[in-house]
Amino acid sequence: MFRRPSAVPVYRPDIYTRAAILDPYPHYRALRELGPVVWLPRQRLYALPRYAECKATLRDDGAYLSGHGVAANPLTNRLSRGTTLNSDGTEHDRRRKLVAHRLLPRALRALGDDVEAQARALVDDAVRRGTVDGVDDLATALPLAVVPDLVGWPREERAHLLDWGAATFDILGPANVQALTALPRSLQMLRFARRVVRERNVLPGSMAHELLAAVDEGTLRADEVPPLLIDYIAPSLDTTVSAISSALHLFATHPEQWQLLREEPQRLANAVNEVVRFQSPLRAFTRKALSERDISGVRVPGGARVLVLYASANRDEREWDTPDAFDIRNDAGRHVGFGNGAHACAGQGLARLETTAMLQALIDRVERIELVGEPTWAVNNIIHRHEHLPVRLVPA
Numbered sequence: 001m002f003r004r005p006s007a008v009p010v011y012r013p014d015i016y017t018r019a020a021i022l023d024p025y026p027h028y029r030a031l032r033e034l035g036p037v038v039w040l041p042r043q044r045l046y047a048l049p050r051y052a053e054c055k056a057t058l059r060d061d062g063a064y065l066s067g068h069g070v071a072a073n074p075l076t077n078r079l080s081r082g083t084t085l086n087s088d089g090t091e092h093d094r095r096r097k098l099v100a101h102r103l104l105p106r107a108l109r110a111l112g113d114d115v116e117a118q119a120r121a122l123v124d125d126a127v128r129r130g131t132v133d134g135v136d137d138l139a140t141a142l143p144l145a146v147v148p149d150l151v152g153w154p155r156e157e158r159a160h161l162l163d164w165g166a167a168t169f170d171i172l173g174p175a176n177v178q179a180l181t182a183l184p185r186s187l188q189m190l191r192f193a194r195r196v197v198r199e200r201n202v203l204p205g206s207m208a209h210e211l212l213a214a215v216d217e218g219t220l221r222a223d224e225v226p227p228l229l230i231d232y233i234a235p236s237l238d239t240t241v242s243a244i245s246s247a248l249h250l251f252a253t254h255p256e257q258w259q260l261l262r263e264e265p266q267r268l269a270n271a272v273n274e275v276v277r278f279q280s281p282l283r284a285f286t287r288k289a290l291s292e293r294d295i296s297g298v299r300v301p302g303g304a305r306v307l308v309l310y311a312s313a314n315r316d317e318r319e320w321d322t323p324d325a326f327d328i329r330n331d332a333g334r335h336v337g338f339g340n341g342a343h344a345c346a347g348q349g350l351a352r353l354e355t356t357a358m359l360q361a362l363i364d365r366v367e368r369i370e371l372v373g374e375p376t377w378a379v380n381n382i383i384h385r386h387e388h389l390p391v392r393l394v395p396a
């Protein structure tokens, strides 16, 4: 067992309590002020709260491994064996190449019209109703209408998808009550994925169908398919729900930014980056240090776990001029909200497509987005997103 070297600053508050999950930014600021590497005694993790060290660690995947899991607890790291997320080197390349090409911009072009039409229909309906829940009626409805079909998840078995996906993120945090409560629902998802593969109950032409075809050709084992399905279905909903609902919330609370975006819609791609920078959907994942490392003058022992705090890096005062201001004119493209390096988000093209389609549909039809009640935030060890967001869409 490794020991904390005395030179590393310590942060004793638990960044995974309910209160800290709901309002993480003061903790991130305190961590950044303490140094480039901060020891979290409760979780026995070396936290990296600043941008430079997060990015460098993500890019050095030979020294900071994902193959022993990226969760903050050993049980989930065992459970997530077989996923792309939890793999290194050539094995990671092999897994990623199996289906990730279906989410590259060229492949997504065919999907673009459909996603835009779905977004327009949802916004039309919301404008007609006037007041809606931005989370349920817009942010959740779009990914649910698009991604399960793309992955090939059986149509009759989608009622639990959101809940299972959220639970699968929750258990990637530390082994707190939050994670332990989520465990049975995440296991249900894994069991169900195994059944889908056993019964070959997948949609024709989908990603899952392509994986089963690889099994038939003898290039993939059947038992490799369920974790690969989880790889894509689990992160495909809550993450994008976060980005879309945060966009709605930020533009409702920054009406001058909404006005600017409507006047200069060429800023849309950067606006999506700014939303992901400002309210990063994923808080943090871990890596395991292969051997002793020096991180900005701090010695981290071999075998230690470092916590890559994407959401803190994206607010680092050392990297961003005005990190706590939401401004679509910020040069936000270099954020690490989608990760970086070999494991950078395989679904980011799709997430960008959905968020852009939703914002474009709103730009075309909505003069103002107004909050009509107190928004609430979901409690999840990994995902930072609204639970409810009562908004009124004022038509253009």
Ligand code: HEM
Pocket (backbone or CB within 6 Å): 058, 066, 070, 084, 085, 086, 096, 147, 231, 232, 233, 235, 236, 237, 239, 240, 243, 276, 280, 281, 282, 285, 310, 336, 337, 338, 339, 340, 342, 343, 344, 345, 346, 347, 348, 350, 351
């Ligand atoms: C706004 C939405 C999203 C955000 C913020 C996000 C964020 C991330 C981040 C930070 C990582 C890096 C993990 C690491 O460093 O270990 C990641 C990986 C991944 N994401 Fe996303 N994600 C989003 C949407 C999606 C969607 C829609 C899909 C699939 C349909 C997806 C599939 C994946 C996969 C398969 C990986 C693992 C890649 C690998 O290990 O090589 N993500 N995502």
